Amino acid sequence: MLRCLRVLPARVTRNFSRCCSNYVARMRFINKLKEDEGACLTALESGNIFLYHTLAPLLRKTQQGVFQLPLLPFKDLEGILNRLGKDGSMVKDSVLITCTEQNRALFCLDVGELDQQAVEKECGGNFVDLRKAFFTLRGEEAPLVARGQALLRWHQGNGFCSASGKPTTRNQAGSQRVCHSNGLIYYPKMSPVIITLVSDGKRCLLARQASFPRGMFSALAGFCDMGETLEETLRREVAEEVGLEVVSVRYSGSQHWPFPQSSFMVACHATVSPGNTQVDVDHEELEEARWFTLEEIRAALKLRTPPRNPRDQPPTIWVPPSYAIAHKLIREWVDDQELHYDGE
Ligand SMILES: NC(=O)C1=CN([C@@H]2O[C@H](COP(=O)(O)OP(=O)(O)OC[C@H]3O[C@@H](n4cnc5c(N)ncnc54)[C@H](O)[C@@H]3O)[C@@H](O)[C@H]2O)C=CC1
Numbered sequence: 001m002l003r004c005l006r007v008l009p010a011r012v013t014r015n016f017s018r019c020c021s022n023y024v025a026r027m028r029f030i031n032k033l034k035e036d037e038g039a040c041l042t043a044l045e046s047g048n049i050f051l052y053h054t055l056a057p058l059l060r061k062t063q064q065g066v067f068q069l070p071l072l073p074f075k076d077l078e079g080i081l082n083r084l085g086k087d088g089s090m091v092k093d094s095v096l097i098t099c100t101e102q103n104r105a106l107f108c109l110d111v112g113e114l115d116q117q118a119v120e121k122e123c124g125g126n127f128v129d130l131r132k133a134f135f136t137l138r139g140e141e142a143p144l145v146a147r148g149q150a151l152l153r154w155h156q157g158n159g160f161c162s163a164s165g166k167p168t169t170r171n172q173a174g175s176q177r178v179c180h181s182n183g184l185i186y187y188p189k190m191s192p193v194i195i196t197l198v199s200d201g202k203r204c205l206l207a208r209q210a211s212f213p214r215g216m217f218s219a220l221a222g223f224c225d226m227g228e229t230l231e232e233t234l235r236r237e238v239a240e241e242v243g244l245e246v247v248s249v250r251y252s253g254s255q256h257w258p259f260p261q262s263s264f265m266v267a268c269h270a271t272v273s274p275g276n277t278q279v280d281v282d283h284e285e286l287e288e289a290r291w292f293t294l295e296e297i298r299a300a301l302k303l304r305t306p307p308r309n310p311r312d313q314p315p316t317i318w319v320p321p322s323y324a325i326a327h328k329l330i331r332e333w334v335d336d337q338e339l340h341y342d343g344e
């Protein structure tokens with residue numbers, strides 16, 4: 001939700017405020033901006049832009065020590081670019097992100113061709129790694145910064161048609177690219193991934209990859225193969241990674257996950273029958289997978305930050321932080337277990 005997004009004082013035209021007075025109108029307006037080049041340019045000229053430098057977002061720290069995503073009005077950014085010796089019209093390369101509830105179109109731009117420190121000085125902020133930005137920004141800004149980077153990354157990697165080899169051209173909103181030599185249209189892509197918390201009724205199954213930070217365990221995850229349903233991916237991934245056969249699936253939620261590239265995470269709870277719980281780990285994929293009791297999971301959830309895990313001692317078990325959908329699955333499982341036990 002964008003309800004709490006900080007935007008600079010609105011300079012909204014009457015038409016624009018009429019269009020965006022409620023959710024349906026706002027969504028239709030965003031859709032229009034994707035199709036109408038002129039309307040998109042007008043919205044950009046009265047909109048706000050946030051910046052990246054080679055895909056690292058610009059953040060600003062307030063006097064209270066809170067990190068924010070600085071939003072620059074079109075004219076201000078044009079002025080900054082001119083002062084840095086760039087043609088201000090580069091602002092028009094901005095990519096549409098959304099329209100805020102305060103009726104402002106929101107765009108982002110990568111200024112990677114400019115001197116990083118000079119931009120930081122002009123804007124009063126610092127370009128930081130996406131992972132750090134995602135972890136430090138307040139809830140409603142983190143998905144925005146991830147979405148912006150994903151779109152900019154997609155444009156940077158799709159400048160040429162994979163069929164003709166000729167350059168592709170983007171529309172004003174940046175919602176598609178076209179190869180004019182053969183008419184092929186390219187749209188931004190996410191890879192669908194299933195993430196599932198497997199339970200045997202009393203315990204849940206968590207796993208870790210060798211690349212995870214020490215002591216961290218998460219739910220099982222895997223990319224969908226071409227032509228698979230989500231249920232088929234889930235059954236296959238659980239079978240492949242831990243050698244178990246799932247008997248039921250329940251949808252929980254979804255999340256865009258920007259690391260390392262755009263994935264569309266679909267989160268589900270799954271169960272195996274209590275008589276079929278012998279784990280057989282695929283060590284090509286996972287370092288370890290095992291069943292955890294409710295008490296163990298409660299203890300892991302209590303750790304707000306990753307624990308210090310000295311090398312010479314067994315690690316304290318911890319789970320992904322609250323912005324990861326794996327955390328939501330684990331918390332829901334605990335709530336379900338507590339409800340179940342209360343009812344017994
Ligand atoms: N948001 C969250 O809570 C969590 C997110 N994840 C994300 O889920 C994703 C998938 O999990 P994994 O266990 O790594 O998947 P996985 O079990 O499918 O194994 C990854 C392997 O699948 C292959 N693969 C097939 N299609 C691919 C594609 N479209 N893109 C990249 N590799 C592909 C590659 O060989 C890759 O090494 C990861 O990117 C990870 O960041 C994982 C756990 C928690």
Ligand SMILES: [Mg+2]
Pocket residue numbers: 220221222241285
């Ligand atoms: Mg996996």
